[in-house]
Amino acid sequence: MSVLLVIPARHASQRYPGKPLVGLVGATGQSASLIERTWRAGQAVSGVDRAIVATDDDRIADAARAFGADVLMTSEACENGTERCADALDRLGGGYDIVVNLQGDAPLTPPWFVERLIEELSAHPTAEVATPVLRCDGRALARFREDRRAGLVGGTTAVFDAEGRALYFSKEVIPFAAGEFADDEPTPVFHHVGVYAYRPSALAAYPRWRAGPLERHEGLEQLRFLERGRPVLCVEVDARGRHFWEVNTPEDVPRVEAMLSDLHIP
Numbered sequence: 001m002s003v004l005l006v007i008p009a010r011h012a013s014q015r016y017p018g019k020p021l022v023g024l025v026g027a028t029g030q031s032a033s034l035i036e037r038t039w040r041a042g043q044a045v046s047g048v049d050r051a052i053v054a055t056d057d058d059r060i061a062d063a064a065r066a067f068g069a070d071v072l073m074t075s076e077a078c079e080n081g082t083e084r085c086a087d088a089l090d091r092l093g094g095g096y097d098i099v100v101n102l103q104g105d106a107p108l109t110p111p112w113f114v115e116r117l118i119e120e121l122s123a124h125p126t127a128e129v130a131t132p133v134l135r136c137d138g139r140a141l142a143r144f145r146e147d148r149r150a151g152l153v154g155g156t157t158a159v160f161d162a163e164g165r166a167l168y169f170s171k172e173v174i175p176f177a178a179g180e181f182a183d184d185e186p187t188p189v190f191h192h193v194g195v196y197a198y199r200p201s202a203l204a205a206y207p208r209w210r211a212g213p214l215e216r217h218e219g220l221e222q223l224r225f226l227e228r229g230r231p232v233l234c235v236e237v238d239a240r241g242r243h244f245w246e247v248n249t250p251e252d253v254p255r256v257e258a259m260l261s262d263l264h265i266p
Contacts (some may be wrong), residue, residue, distance in 0.1 A: 001097040008081035009104035011057040037107030080221040103194040128202035132193040138181030166232040
């Protein structure tokens with residue numbers, strides 16, 4: 001199956017303007033922009049036929065071309081990454097069986113997360129959208145709770161049925177989990193990883209739907225599929241001992257830099 005990997009990036013983020021160009025210092029003390037580090041993560045994924053950065057901003061486009069990325073300019077009207085992926089596929093004239101959305105704020109995404117997603121969507125012909133979920137250990141859950149107490153909107157959690165079909169995604173910590181957990185103890189909370197794999201038909205339909213109230217309140221683009229009755233397959237992935245976090249707010253930068261250092265990523 002032919003796979004297109006898209007890294008959507010915009011400069012006018014409401015929560016963190018200019019986020020794709022923010023520098024992140026790695027293990028060797030060298031700084032690279034968030035979009036460059038995410039591009040590197042995408043390049044490590046096997047089974048991809050083409051990878052592109054999709055943006056509507058010349059500053060991001062120039063920076064991406066400077067480090068060797070394949071760049072496609074997309075419409076300023078795109079409201080989120082899924083719409084930008086749909087616009088990119090349309091501008092390319094289709095021709096792909098699966099489109100992967102590797103969001104531009106996820107430089108710590110291990111390649112096997114994306115590879116597993118492609119495998120699962122390929123193995124489920126009736127599935128239209130798939131996304132990874134990672135079971136939180138006590139340390140990760142504590143980080144979620146700490147952010148909520150501080151009034152910070154950071155990572156997303158997911159709940160799903162016995163067949164892996166998503167029931168809901170939220171910026172709140174769901175489900176409710178009473179008590180405390182040891183740092184390395186598994187918890188019932190799943191961290192939603194900001195990667196999606198779509199069938200072209202689902203991607204083409206998405207921009208034609210208006211955003212529903214749940215998507216607007218939560219600020220989560222994947223809820224548009226659920227609000228339209230389209231199933232989203234949650235694929236549990238194994239971190240293999242690695243910590244994972246996205247850059248959602250300025251407060252996430254030192255966290256991600258510490259993880260880059262721990263992982264010896266230059």
